Amino acid sequence: MAYATRALVIHPLVRIVLVPATLLALQSLCSLLDGRRFLRRVRRSLGQPPGSYQPRAAVIVPCKGLHPGFEGNISAFLTQRYSDHRLIFVVASEDDPAYRYLKERLKASSARGPALKTALVVAGRSETRGEKVNNLLAGIAAVEPQTEVLVFADADATPGESWLKSLAAPLEDERVTVSTGFRWYLPGESFASQLRAAWDASIATMLGEHDHNFAWGGSMAIRAADFKRLRVAERYWASTVSDDYALTRAVREAGGRIRFEPRCLVKSREDSGLGEFLHWANRQIIITRVYSPRLWWKALGFYLFYGATFLVGLGSLVLSRRLTGEWLATAGLLLAILALGIAKGRLRATVAREMFPEECFTLKQYGARYWQLAPLVPWVMLLNFVVSAFARRIEWRGVRYELHSADEVRVVRN
Template structure:
């Protein structure tokens, strides 16, 4: 009775192997084999802008990592919403103890755009005139010492408009939901390559000239998403966005179910407004996976009591799980190679739990997709936003500066 379902599941296994697993394995093999990519030296004067909010886990270590980059000439701008923000005093103290040129900026409350975009606009206005490259990073990210040099190097190619790294979540207490979030996030690596679909705002760089010419600051003044709006402008100009795997950055995660679902849904909701093409790719991939794997599993379980049960459907379902694990394993190998060595032990300790979460991750994505179709409101860092269009948002509830 389930022969057509078995055939369809088998076809999906082949598709998954050819389109997802093989490219992922080849990419990870190529990067880990060539431990140091040989690039022509390119270290233009750079300004690193880091928006900050609150005292996050690992904040002090992260700030010191940004201050200790192996790069010839760069300065840093740290920006907070208010001087009473918990991060302000911490960062002020650290930069006062360091010789690297760094400043603190207070941006004030956002009224017509996302608070992060507002903070970035305030910082951009303070960039030195001779800065050739603008680099944007998140305060909860921990980069390796070569991060800045690796991120800027591809910009020597005029065809490259922006470079990007990506985050990798490190579960603090190895709890289930943090591991699931790490796996969920790792799926985004599928869209990152030599011609990436987007740049991630926690680790991205752009030439100052292109930033000004494309009017990114003007775009940000009415935008919620800094990175997706920048990505759209870069790609719209005919330039490409290049993923630099060595610029993966570590971010601690210690979240419960509500926090994971809120975060993941926010990401998908923002994607739906700014990059509908990417959103549809997510819809297609995870809807198909859910239908084949979970639908096939339901059929197989329902037929177990039947006298006609032959178990053939179990084979492609097991293959789907195995290929999902191989895909996640390749991403994990990439992270272990590219992240600072301090995080390797944590990643290795949770590797079995991580690679087994593939089928559950797709259910989270399905939940994200459904909710993203039902609401235009999201909560981000204590602020509620209503997304009217990619160029218009409403700030429903201003954040508490003391938060």
Template sequence: MSTDPPLILTLLWIAWATQAVLSTHVVWFFSLRVRGRSRPVPDHDHPHAAVIMPVKGRDEHLQQTVEMLCRQDYDDYRVVIVVESQDDPAYAVVRDTLARFVDRRSDLLVSGTPVADEGPKTHNQICAMDHLLPDADDRDVWVFADSDAVPDNTWLTRMISPLCRKGRYGVTTGYRWLIPQDGDTANFWTQMASVINSSVACMFGQTWRNHAWGGSMALRVELARRGDLRNRFVGVLCEDYVLDRMARELGEKVRFVPQGLIASQARFTRRSFFEFAHRQYLFTRVYRPGLYWTALGLMLLYMAGFVSAWSYLAWVVLTQRPAMIGFPAVMAMIGFPAVMVLSVLVANHLRAWRRRCAIRHVFDEPVLDQLRAAMRWDRWGTVVWMTIHLLLVLRALCGRRLTWRGTRYRIPAPNRTQRLEG
């Protein structure tokens, strides 16, 4: 009687353990990147910058975001904020906040209501580009920001600096790190959002793995003109993957700026968590399907390895009696899968530890305190958040409808958006 596990299970467990080790390596590399220092903008290349931020509705941290955009340590820049209507509650907040910064050049634009086949965010961004393009120099830089992502005062300098290294990078990007808000650190769904988001954030690093994120990305006006970015935004709901694809088609690299990580305060209910996650993965499936299928395959591999290894060990312990087949035979049957399980557990702990080390170099102590519960889930509850993560990705496999800021949309094609009534 053979005591070896079936070959297919052996290969599956090897792939599972290899994936866990490689995932730890990716996070390790990410932690080294965030410890590095960004280079200053050269004195001979100090381009004019325009920070573009579309707004809709009154985000809890909108005023703070506008204030920080006006307090950047970069000298030559302007702030361009776009809202659909003066009746939007965000309009008064932005207007009053900008009025306090009389020395900072700024524009508050009203874009009007988008047509039925336009996304509200890209509609506002197109309005900003139309406003800027006539007077923009090719050497100028456009920097895109989100209203719910509050940057520090060095953010703009760090986003622009890599673009000043001639010929190396066409686009720079940061990313969000979801932080449970004060008073919400014990919320299960907020913790899950934080952990899952951190697993995505740590994939940034090597140029080929990077993609632009709309809440913190920058490019030269020359690239925007060459790639016809303005018209690429027409009819789309998600702008960052569109900009990312444009850069790749033109042979430009996307540079991840570790110091561009933004602590984004978050609070989720079960419903808002699933709406948010569904929107992110549906965008990925529609606008960058290769990345979506890769993510789905990796999560299926992890769960298949976990379930099969533990099920096999349980089967051996419960059904194979040492008195019947001998103790050495039982140990031979459980030895290899037990080693694979132990390898994955060790890799999970190392990955969580390195992720914790990484954020210590980016965020201050109050933010770390807000992340403690989420970091415990990262270390001890990998199978829990990976299961939820897999369900979220599988859910995006069906249909093309989503809810965003209370409005229902359908994405029939990457360059088409339909706003649904009711």
């Protein structure tokens, strides 16, 4: 009898971890179901033709430097299938290598015919806001009065030929204030590139058919009248480094709606080293902390909960000396959490293949990294959130900023 009693004795941590592990497994299951809904949304969007709504649009593209793929991305902007639009490229200085390239490229495009309207704007520098936002404001100042829709894009992403048409189409519905896509990183040869793709895809799949969407500055559109009505330029972009978080805030405070359009996912490549990736990822979360503190606190709580559950759970399994039902349940729950995360990673790989069939060779080689690296993503996120808790300085494209609040930024070094 005494032997049987001793056989049932397990480390108390095993019992303690059962409840949080169960909650985390349920959350992982809900996350997987969200991933399935995201994939269905993508398939439904791809199965329909782009909308016919094509108001007069101005596409503002801030540029800096000649990064890999820049020339191809500019070509993609110049070959959009859209009836009436004007492309406005903006640089901070004529000394920027992008300025000379764009000047020659736009000159060559205009020589082929007047159908495509373009402009190249030099914004100068600002001490009170981010260089990208300053470029956007300079681009807006160059917009023609008859423009109905303002479109914002990043020069380091490659839009599809129907991207502009797909981004403008949701704005036909007056209930939609902003239409948005998101970046989708393709994994490259390096481990850091593959980890970046898995890390960022976990954010992309948060978007969907719900009221919690956020705008992404590299692929977003708003009616010019709404941009003016919300006083985005004067109130939200006057002193910020984050164009998209600021626009999201403006829309939410006005009770507006942000519509995610899967066709406006734009592929990106970045074959950087691990240190550069971590610097980039930390910057994303530092910006989130300053411009969306409620989201930051919720996410920090989740990743702390995730990390603590796994560490305590694994520790309890190692310290326990008996193989009991509770031990097996704990081990099973931890494995289920990992398996559900991997399954969602597989859904992301499927999204990439169906969204970008022209990248079949790359995705055949490295597409599996979306799910193979999925178990590592929460730990990288936890690191990013811990770092962001103690940092308010970021460096973005060679410029260092100190973020005091959502409405105050100081340029430390240009």
